[in-house]
């Protein structure tokens with residue numbers, strides 16, 4: 045609890061978003077036959093209670109559905125010193141305890157204790173260095189699991205403080221996954237009321253918090269909402285999952301909480317189909333956007349050192365590149381457009397806003413001629429995906445945008461409708477043709493309306509992130525935060541071509557990558573197509589499923605999706621090679637990947653899978669050609 049207060053007590057505030065709830069537990073006198081001190085803790089998730097030994101008696105508490113956050117009356121810390129017992133509030137937990145262990149009724153209760161217990165906005169603890177104050181390390185917000193986490197969390201934080209980084213990927217716990225936006229007391233109070241009961245609930249895939257929502261929204265939010273958008277949240281930003289077509293039972297869809305085939309299957313399928321055959325628009329405004337510029341060559345020189353791909357490209361080109369650490373691992377994976385000789389526009393994943401900013405601030409030279417600005421809020425981003433995106437955009441702008449004039453990975457400022465200065469990039473993050481439009485926010489509604497009106501004759505419709513996910517996974521595109529992290533390198537995921545190793549330039553991570561190039565890699569990003577998996581009846585893969593090669597465990601999946609093109613599930617994940625006798629890690633070669641028989645284990649059931657190191661690009665090209673012929677039929681729909 046105090047971490048929040050302490051963080052705000054300095055001149056430069058450190059935001060540590062956690063908030064305490066009142067936590068009730070009762071203590072009994074010892075049993076006639078005192079309980080053994082090594083009695084395991086018993087947890088009854090249905091009853092929302094835990095039971096453990098306490099001096100030969102019972103200590104039992106729980107996580108009620110209606111928690112009481114502290115500071116409810118806006119009172120100060122004194123509230124903590126005067127927490128009262130509340131038997132009415134504890135009654136459901138007491139009933140659950142007596143239902144589970146009826147004999148306890150005879151036990152004499154000693155005390156009902158009320159103490160503060162801290163929770164975080166995503167139920168994961170908070171650790172790491174502050175993004176704003178160097179050397180300020182945090183380990184807090186244990187979500188009532190501080191004893192279990194204590195040892196590991198302490199170890200990784202100690203490594204972090206001593207070596208500058210922990211020995212495992214702890215991004216899900218990193219303080220930098222949060223920013224000031226999660227630090228409002230009202231937000232925290234509402235959110236922890238949802239978090240605490242979750243301690244006993246089953247979390248299904250694609251599950252979202254319901255509290256603290258509509259904090260960051262695109263200017264198009266209301267327009268999209270009125271058209272049936274279903275929302276999810278990332279870093280406080282509302283993003284569309286999919287659009288419910290008119291006439292569908294909305295209530296039913298909201299309840300699609302399952303590990304099996306979800307209700308949105310057909311809806312997302314039709315959005316994917318439209319991306320492949322006509323044109324879709326996805327609002328991707330949540331992307332993190334920075335502008336970096338300088339008076340001379342400082343911006344180029346600094347970025348060349350901090351990024352692994354060559355950024356000295358002609359003005360108007362977009363470069364896909366990693367921002368690597370000394371070990372060659374991805375601290376960020378982003379697209380950088382060269383706007384002029386001395387200015388760059390950088391697009392990163394949504395949850396990079398704090399981490400990437402802090403990394404660049406710490407690594408860029410302290411030079412008043414070099415400036416960096418977070419322009420995330422200034423631009424609405426629309427992704428126009430599909431073979432007809434070019435037609436829509438051509439009609440709305442007078443600039444030629446056919447592939448001859450506007451090749452892939454190109455960026456140009458142009459007017460769209462009445463609006464000027466729209467940054468258009470020929471990139472869609474899906475492997476499909478189309479454009480990203482970065483629109484100054486005051487023009488967002490105008491450009492969206494123009495695109496939708498003009499798009500009518502090309503079969504345009506709205507789409508959401510689930511369609512995007514299916515498209516990118518079937519193309520074998522890795523995403524930072526899901527597939528890539530600070531412990532995966534470009535060499536391990538087939539991206540050597542995005543690294544300037546041969547150009548004689550120095551950059552962070554270069555030595556580590558050189559070594560991998562010479563000696564090989566110990567894990568390899570691989571695509572799996574499930575063979576005997578029945579999408580309708582079998583449990584779906586989500587992520588984290590074990591991968592078996594010739595019956596032996598070799599790694600885990602990092603993301604998966606149903607491919608509506610291949611009509612199969614696709615899983616992405618890393619394959620390792622362990623010596624059969626010693627368990628020692630060995631180099632993973634292409635032959636090793638290609639010569640194995642694979643299975644993916646979904647909740648204990650294994651499914652055969654075909655491993656691929658390269659996407660089925662030929663298959664997708666063929667399909668697209670065929671679809672072009674069928675396009676006229678699509679327009680009549």
Ligand SMILES: Cc1cc2nc3c(=O)[nH]c(=O)nc-3n(C[C@H](O)[C@H](O)[C@H](O)COP(=O)(O)OP(=O)(O)OC[C@H]3O[C@@H](n4cnc5c(N)ncnc54)[C@H](O)[C@@H]3O)c2cc1C
Nearest residue numbers: 067069085105159161184185186187188189190191192193
């Ligand atoms: C009844 C109960 C049962 C639990 N059971 C489990 C369990 O089974 N498994 C599990 O993993 N977790 C369990 N927890 C949660 C776990 O105890 C906490 O998550 C963990 O103790 C939090 O660790 P901490 O170091 O952040 O805070 P704390 O353990 O609360 O440590 C904070 C320390 O700071 C001291 N302090 C406070 N203010 C000041 C000040 N102004 N100056 C100096 N010192 C100060 C306090 O006295 C205290 O020693 C349980 C908690 C409770 C209440």
